[in-house]
Amino acid sequence: MKHINKLFIVLAVFFISSCSLTELDLLDNPNAVTPENAETGLFFNSIQLDVKDFFMNVNDQGAYVSRQLAMTGGNVYENAFAATTFNFMWNTAYADLLPDLDQLIVLTEAEGSLVPHYAGAAKILKGYVLMTLVDMFGDVPYSQAGQGVSNPSPTADSQADIYNAALALIDAGISDMGKDSPSIGGTDLFYGGDAGNWIKFANTLKVKWYLNVGSGSNGNGSDIAAAGAGAITTADADFQFPFSSMRDIPDSRHWWYQDGYENGAGYYQSNYFMWSLAEEKGIVDPRIRYYFYRQDLSPVSEIDAFTLDCGQLTAPLHYGNDQPFCHVGNGYWGRDHGNDDGIPPDDTRRSVAGVYPAGGLFDTDQGASSANAGTDGGLGAGIAPIMLSSFTHFMLAEAAVTRNTGGDAAALLEEGVRQSIAKVMNFGSDQAAGTGLEPTAEEVDAYVANVMNSYAAAGSDDEKLNIIMKEYHIALWGNGLEAYNGYRRTTFPSNLQPTLQPTSGDFPRLMYYPADYLNLNANISSQRALTDQAFWDTNGAGVIK
Numbered sequence: 001m002k003h004i005n006k007l008f009i010v011l012a013v014f015f016i017s018s019c020s021l022t023e024l025d026l027l028d029n030p031n032a033v034t035p036e037n038a039e040t041g042l043f044f045n046s047i048q049l050d051v052k053d054f055f056m057n058v059n060d061q062g063a064y065v066s067r068q069l070a071m072t073g074g075n076v077y078e079n080a081f082a083a084t085t086f087n088f089m090w091n092t093a094y095a096d097l098l099p100d101l102d103q104l105i106v107l108t109e110a111e112g113s114l115v116p117h118y119a120g121a122a123k124i125l126k127g128y129v130l131m132t133l134v135d136m137f138g139d140v141p142y143s144q145a146g147q148g149v150s151n152p153s154p155t156a157d158s159q160a161d162i163y164n165a166a167l168a169l170i171d172a173g174i175s176d177m178g179k180d181s182p183s184i185g186g187t188d189l190f191y192g193g194d195a196g197n198w199i200k201f202a203n204t205l206k207v208k209w210y211l212n213v214g215s216g217s218n219g220n221g222s223d224i225a226a227a228g229a230g231a232i233t234t235a236d237a238d239f240q241f242p243f244s245s246m247r248d249i250p251d252s253r254h255w256w257y258q259d260g261y262e263n264g265a266g267y268y269q270s271n272y273f274m275w276s277l278a279e280e281k282g283i284v285d286p287r288i289r290y291y292f293y294r295q296d297l298s299p300v301s302e303i304d305a306f307t308l309d310c311g312q313l314t315a316p317l318h319y320g321n322d323q324p325f326c327h328v329g330n331g332y333w334g335r336d337h338g339n340d341d342g343i344p345p346d347d348t349r350r351s352v353a354g355v356y357p358a359g360g361l362f363d364t365d366q367g368a369s370s371a372n373a374g375t376d377g378g379l380g381a382g383i384a385p386i387m388l389s390s391f392t393h394f395m396l397a398e399a400a401v402t403r404n405t406g407g408d409a410a411a412l413l414e415e416g417v418r419q420s421i422a423k424v425m426n427f428g429s430d431q432a433a434g435t436g437l438e439p440t441a442e443e444v445d446a447y448v449a450n451v452m453n454s455y456a457a458a459g460s461d462d463e464k465l466n467i468i469m470k471e472y473h474i475a476l477w478g479n480g481l482e483a484y485n486g487y488r489r490t491t492f493p494s495n496l497q498p499t500l501q502p503t504s505g506d507f508p509r510l511m512y513y514p515a516d517y518l519n520l521n522a523n524i525s526s527q528r529a530l531t532d533q534a535f536w537d538t539n540g541a542g543v544i545k
Helices: 002-024 040-065 083-109 116-137 159-177 195-213 221-229 255-260 271-278 389-402 409-427 441-457 461-475 480-490 515-520
Strands: 239-242 383-387
Touching (some): 040 116, 040 239, 040 383, 040 480, 083 116, 083 515, 116 159, 116 480, 159 195, 195 221, 195 239, 195 383, 195 389, 195 480, 221 389, 271 461, 389 409, 389 480, 441 461
Antiparallel strands (some): 239 383
């Protein structure tokens, strides 16, 4: 009888549980984000963090090929990058950003929505992500993407179609931002809810769009001028992601600070880029102590051959007379383009990123290790400089020379240089104050005069454009994407350091498709060639090295 009673109890519990589970099946999972339970502000916050992660990865890959960072993954381009390198970038875009941006647009465009500014920001960011995917990879999935298990292998759309879709999204975002709406306020990590600044960012993206699409022609000049009139022109509208000094759970510091100020430097700085600031013009760039921190000031003659094996060698024959080789001197310790030698015990000698944009140390000739468990300088509270006012001026200067916009290229160049220097100096003002090493107004003027005298002496448009793109390249420190774009668009600066090997292989006009895309999408059967070009890259094969 006891056994029979137990059986009835078990059956009763099972019946009640089954009823409960059946009813729960009709409800939304309370732990899943659905259109009905998504909290818009937190959703938008997550998107912005993904934008930061996406940009970080894009920046570094662009910086390697544009010589802002030393390319050390291989001695020729084919070996320097692996398809797996791009998985994080790809998955952040397709698994996180694009689906979330689409969902935010749906949420905030729903009937009765009172926050069109969220939709506007989402459309502008989606346009930026799509443009970047094209800039990096060319043809990629778009129209069939985001359909989940119903279409696990979306086909790729043409680059031009995706770029056009991006422009339409940016214009739609501008329209949304012009509508009356409650401010998105503190959930906006970029602009604090300032719709006017979002419109300026969107117009700056349009300047870039028209510059790229008009590559190799005199077209789009009026479009560039119109977009430039509403673009970011002052630093208070800069589109930048602000990092914090938080070290643990989560580590929210600038990724270059994490690399250089914990246990020893990982990245090698580019000898070419440091030389550009230290020696190339015969005048020291006012930004150099903000851009780089030197851990060791020892003369090269005092460094053993094991630690610096090229220290007593002469430059390769294919290097020009105006190229640095092996070391820059004065403590600026990096590597040459394509030097993939083994790693000696030099992690406490390598130069690391400085106070700008990494939130590191202002260089006062300390010559001391930066590997102090993240206790130095700005503690990593740097920025991701995605689109700054100085960038706008350089792009408009380029357009004045190449697109007949009617702008004053010289004035735009000078303003770009001055705004870049002011941005950098203001960023590190707390550390530089009282050191006696903060650049004086006279030193800044002398640097600007050097640039402008060279520009005035330039005899051709190509020579003028070379100077503009060189100064843009320097101002882009922390944004390898636009350095990569500018180099492919114009072929300038003309004197970028060649690879250490005489034969470099094919410069990546587009990057390898990510391994995950190749392995998981049935509609792509082979890896691309590095000679494939972005549709807007109209320069001849082999002219970029």
